[in-house]
Amino acid sequence: MAELHDPWLVAVWPGMGTVAMGAGYYLMAKLGMHLWEELPARDLFESDHVDVKDGLIQIAPLPRSRLFVWKDPRGQHDLIVFIGEAQPTMKSAMICHQLIDRVKPLGVRHVFTFAAMATGMRPGEEGRVFGAATDHATLKRFRDLDATVLESGQINGLNGVLLGVAAESGLQGGCLLGEMPQLFSQLPYPKASLAVLEFFAKVAGIRIDLTELEAHAQEVENKLETFLSRIEQAIHQVEGGEAPAVPDEEEEKEKKPKLNAEDRQHLDKLFGEAKADRSRAYFLKQELDRLHVFREYEDRFLDLFKNGG
Known part of the structure; x- marks a missing residue:
């Protein structure tokens, strides 16, 4: 070196x-x-x-x-x-x-x-x-x-x-x-x-x-603020003797999904972009985290940084 x-x-x-x-x-x-x-x-x-x-x-x-x-x-x-x-x-x-x-x-x-x-x-x-x-x-x-x-x-x-x-x-x-x-x-x-x-x-x-x-x-901050607000609202309703509001199920979809063919094609495209321009690698990592598959792709992700400088 x-x-x-x-x-x-x-x-x-x-x-x-x-x-x-x-x-x-x-x-x-x-x-x-x-x-x-x-x-x-x-x-x-x-x-x-x-x-x-x-x-x-x-x-x-x-x-x-x-x-x-x-x-x-x-x-x-x-x-x-x-x-x-x-x-x-x-x-x-x-x-x-x-x-x-x-x-x-x-x-x-x-x-x-x-x-x-x-x-x-x-x-x-x-x-x-x-x-x-x-x-x-x-x-x-x-x-x-x-x-x-x-x-x-x-x-x-x-x-x-x-x-x-x-x-x-x-x-x-x-x-x-x-x-x-x-x-x-x-x-x-x-x-x-x-x-x-x-x-x-x-x-x-x-x-x-x-x-x-x-x-x-x-x-992430916006999501956490919304989530905390819902929790506090539910607690306030319980303390006031009301039935707690049922939270929107939108956030419940964060469960670990299985990758479909479209997801994998999307990730392959992002890997290609990150290989051509490593400054795009962080966006790729965000997507891997969002899909809960970073561990599966970690070695491939880090291989992007094997050559250079």
């Missing part, structure tokens, strides 16, 4: 609200990153189950952990984005040491992770970005950009453990946590991913086209 200019590492794993993964995938897609390296799965994970299909036992694939690279044409900071499909239940420190040892010789001196912060906020309210840093310089930068400093508490999972290992290695950086409603903590909340990426772009001094993520975040 060509020499990198002041590269920064961003690492994301699955977590609450899919905030980190949503931000990581968007960053990878919109910057047109390319796959650099994959860490050996057997070094990081052990099988804890097998799959059964048509009565036959099949070995379940292990989660994959991949590194993607982007060279900044403006010469600010090249980026290395690490996307882990799962957080290992064991060996957390080991994977973090392995990751830091892999990127530090490339000149990485800054490490960032993304996460979610669930609070009592409501959909429609402006979400904050919380920050915790490994060093005073980064903490000052967070304060100067009006992040809400996480004064105390814990950052669970590898989002936190990696930063501990980075600090031990003398690297600067921190965790950016996007605020989301506690009530919807089990649902994807792209508005928090958007807030995190907006803030990170300022910290890193890079440009990211956030138009698609803004539209997606607004769409």
Whole structure:
């Protein structure tokens, strides 16, 4: 790989609200990153189950952990984005040491992770970005950009453990946590991913086209506001002795569908568009998520980023 200019590492794993993964995938897609390296799965994970299909036992694939690279044409900071499909239940420190040892010789001196912060906020309210840093310089930068400093508490999972290992290695950086409603903590909340990426772009001094993520975040926000309003209306009716209104069945159609031939043709068309223009990859991912088939198509999706740069 060509020499990198002041590269920064961003690492994301699955977590609450899919905030980190949503931000990581968007960053990878919109910057047109390319796959650099994959860490050996057997070094990081052990099988804890097998799959059964048509009565036959099949070995379940292990989660994959991949590194993607982007060279900044403006010469600010090249980026290395690490996307882990799962957080290992064991060996957390080991994977973090392995990751830091892999990127530090490339000149990485800054490490960032993304996460979610669930609070009592409501959909429609402006979400904050919380920050915790490994060093005073980064903490000052967070304060100067009006992040809400996480004064105390814990950052669970590898989002936190990696930063501990980075600090031990003398690297600067921190965790950016996007605020989301506690009530919807089990649902994807792209508005928090958007807030995190907006803030990170300022910290890193890079440009990211956030138009698609803004539209997606607004769409989800509108749905959550409508849903919450219906729930509160039903509770008010029950407390008033009225029969609760039956919700519109429009939202009930979100059950996992089976793909028909038209859906598959639609996805094939989007894959072709994303292959020709990788900035279209985020729209493709939205469709895969909407149809609940991202896991089925994940390898094909990430194959779009194998070549380039």
